[in-house]
Amino acid sequence: MAAAAALSRLARLGSYGIRRGRGLMFNRIQRRGIAACVDPSTGLTDEQKEFQKVAFDFAANEMAPHMAEWDQNEIFPVETMRKAAQLGFGGIYVRPEVGGSGLSRLDTSIIFEALSTGCTSTTAYISIHNMCAWMIDTFGSNELREKFCPDLCSMEKFASYCLTEPGSGSDAASLLTSAKLQGDHYVLNGSKAFISGGGDTDVYVVMCRTGGKGPKGISCVVVEKGTPGLSFGKKEKKVGWNSQPTRAVIFEDCAVPVTNRLGSEGQGFNIAMKGLNGGRINIASCSLGAAHASVLLARDHISVRKQFGETLSNSQFLQFKLAEMATRLVASRLLVRQAALALQEDRPDAVSLCSMAKLFATDECFSICNQALQMHGGYGYLKDYAVQQFVRDIRVHQILEGTNEVMRMIIARDLLTES
Structure with a gap:
């Protein structure tokens, strides 16, 4: 329905x-x-x-x-x-x-x-x-x-996800942003790093420490822009992802109503990880789109670009490269869609499949975009040609939503755990 x-x-x-x-x-x-x-x-x-x-x-x-x-x-x-x-x-x-x-x-x-x-x-x-x-x-x-x-x-308001901190990236469970209970409010102190939309968005979903060390001491609260004590760092200068601002999000005695908590106290890390499972499929899907466009851009370029008296598409070497790119794209797409189904159905293999999809698709799709740039020759390095922007925008996908090294750890852990 x-x-x-x-x-x-x-x-x-x-x-x-x-x-x-x-x-x-x-x-x-x-x-x-x-x-x-x-x-x-x-x-x-x-x-x-x-x-x-x-x-x-x-x-x-x-x-x-x-x-x-x-x-x-x-x-x-x-x-x-x-x-x-x-x-x-x-x-x-x-x-x-x-x-x-x-x-x-x-x-x-x-x-x-x-x-x-x-x-x-x-x-x-x-x-x-x-x-x-x-x-x-x-x-x-x-x-x-x-x-x-x-x-x-409706996107009348925009949201940002606040997990990463200056000292806790891959080790998210060690985050230090504190939320001390005072009456019917949590008072937040700390900072978040690399926050997409930071400063320009209206709603911040924040992971903060309400209890002791480790994942069980983490809770999740929603902080609205304009809340006293909420401020932002400078706008970061990035290689790609330039259509979205990235800033540090800073909390200094920032009082947030307890009613703004998502889930129960101590459930924040679990909420963050459930969000990231979907986020990994989402970012892998964005990688698919960049790779899909790059394959077609490369195909079109070599079909019209001439060297040594004939179009580049007559080169068997480039034909084989294009075939490999197409194969990697389709294999990545199939894995991402299988992971999406597993997550939707809440299957036991969902976490590992989401990690596999993120690892494989972001690595392979970056390779596809990079090869497409190479096939453009010098033109690929010019900003008049879109392929270079796909390369720059997609590179960070191997880092965010959990680095691809962390994806390998998750998959290996699942493989080595006795059922």
Whole structure:
């Protein structure tokens, strides 16, 4: 029923036509079509194909023409994201009664892959925003859900996820931001690092220490922008992901109502990890979109670029490289979608599969984008060509939502644990 309602919304709003534009040069790709062997709609239901088509059209029409500008000028494209929210992309897997689309994790992966072909950086932020909205919807009280979720799903307000600290990245359970109970408030002190949207967003889902050392001493609270004691560091200068601001989030005697806590006291680390399982699929899906676009850009480039009297597409070496790229893309996509199904079904292998999908897809898709840049030759290093931006934007996917080294640890731990 939720999927049908979301599909009805998309049908009412209509899909987007392709508009001539600079930036990604995605229009040429759309006109040429997509080879069957890498077609991302293979195996999808009719409903999923419709979601995907709307997302692809939105990416080509509303995102791709502005992708280079957003990157160059470090623009956080608020109005474009609100247009995406009108299509149901602000709370894709949030329940419909608080404004969400109520779709599955697989539906979500399909949508993020398609959107990422238009701007990976912006789509990655949308995926983090969706994760935050889902955490409030899943673990918040009815009052919190009704207060925050509708505005988050419409993207009238934007959310940030606050786990990483200057001294605790991969070792998230050692975080130090404290939350001391004083009456009916927690008083927060500490700081968070590398927060996507930090300073420009309205709602902060914060992991903080309410108890002793280790994961069981961590709780999760929602902090609103404007709360006394909440401030932000300087805007970071990054290699990629420039369409979303990144800042430190700082708490100095920041008083937050106890009623803003998600779940019970001490449940925060578990909430954070459940959020990250989905986040890992989301970011892997964004990697798929960047790789998909890069494969097509490389294909088109070598089909027209001539060297030694013939097009590069006649080189067997480059033909083989393109074949390898396509194979890695499809293998990554299959693993990501299998992990999405496992998470949706709450299967015992879900955590490991999410880690495998994140590890494999982000490594392989970065390799695909990097190879696509190489196949462009010197042109690939020019900012007039979109492939270099995909390389820059996708590189961080191997680090965030748990580094790929941590993904290996999770998978190995599961393998070595006796059932």
